[in-house]
Amino acid sequence: MVYGIGLDIGGTKVAAGIVGSEGEVLFKKTVPTPEMGKEEILILLKTIILELIEWADSHKIKLDGIGIGTAGQVHFYEGKVISGTPNIKDWNGVNLRKDIAAYTDLPVFVDNDVNVLALAESVFGAAKGHREVICLALGTGIGGGILSNGELLRGVWGGGAELGHMSIDINGETCNCGLKGCLETYASGTWIGKRMQKARQERGLSTDVTSRDVFTLYRQKDPLAKQVIQTMIHGLSYGIVNLIHLFNPQVVVLGGGVMNEGQWIIDLVQEEINTMGMRSLVDNVEIKISELENESGLIGAAMQAWLYNEKA
Known part of the structure; x- marks a missing residue:
């Protein structure tokens, strides 16, 4: 079994959790997206990620990486939001991979939120x-x-x-x-x-x-x-x-x-x-x-931790 952290960043909420490679969500939390924009969101992501890493450690779960799905146009190969969304304030040019790599050694993958939804639905949902x-x-x-x-x-x-x-x-x-x-x-x-x-x-x-x-x-x-x-x-x-x-x-x-x-x-x-x-x-x-409803983005985001690690 392989496990990854998934984060689904939307205009109203951030869903985060630990997901296994069979699609099961072991631990999940959802918090409102900070209204002040980029800096507050980055602080929130750090808090959540470190909490999830600690939870995994306490349950003896080995994490293979961190996957993020976010609204906006994402440079997948750089892990950077090129053009954000009006629903998230000041979300242009945010280099999520670089920012998160500053406090964790886990590989970080970033993609558009609907791309990761498509991944989840194709493996575990309506398009299986x-x-x-x-x-x-x-x-x-x-x-x-x-x-x-x-x-x-x-x-x-x-x-x-x-x-x-x-x-x-x-x-x-x-x-x-x-x-x-x-x-x-x-x-x-x-x-x-x-x-x-x-x-x-x-x-x-x-x-x-x-x-x-x-x-x-x-x-x-x-x-x-x-x-x-x-x-x-x-x-x-x-x-x-x-x-x-x-x-x-x-x-x-x-x-x-x-x-x-x-x-x-x-x-x-x-x-x-x-x-x-x-x-x-x-x-x-x-x-x-x-078929995955509100968890498709979270599951799809986490899937990057094992799908792309295998190809790296």
């Missing part, structure tokens, strides 16, 4: 047994991860698979990346809320609604919520079909906070994509919901 996999994490934004022949698609330094910023409508709404009509502007929690706010404003109604409110109203058969969800499903389906055409996957896994709503989103997407695309490519692709 598949080598051609696309993962989309629908949350505040949309992140992506792609495995081809069982290996993550990284590009030159690790910035590949920015699937949320694939434009599906050149005349659409302007995304925060500067492009118009990105997939993120259709199916992220942020934009689901924005579309509902705009629709209600046009009718003189209160705009104090979130994406969670939209889903609640949808279940109550609110007509505006129905329109917003239909737009979301349509955009998400177009994005998925584009990705299927590009990468010819066996399975597409949807995770993230939006998918906490459950299987009905998958069912509507499946119904939609049955009407579009090249049938030879689309028909045999499974659309599945993440």
